[in-house]
């Protein structure tokens with residue numbers, strides 16, 4: 001596996017993962033749980049990361065570059081009613097507990 005993205009929030013990491021999966025690239029989010037023990041680990045080590053198979057790394061990086069260039073806003077962020085986590089507007093369900101947005 002190869003890291004293709006370091007996100008500043010878990011929601012962002014999951015957004016990237018979703019985007020890659022829409023392009024048929026299997027991706028994994030790592031470090032997503034470390035934010036809950038922030039304070040015990042240096043902040044740089046608790047950044048959520050998105051990893052893909054080396055085979056897909058080039059394509060993933062290209063997609064992410066295009067994504068950064070597009071800089072499109074995908075709806076308002078929303079807060080999950082079940083668990084209180086922040087979610088990006090592009091999410092239909094909570095990344096954390098899978099509750100629906102509505």
Ligand SMILES: [Zn+2]
Pocket residue numbers: 080081082083084085094095096097098099
């Ligand atoms: Zn939730």
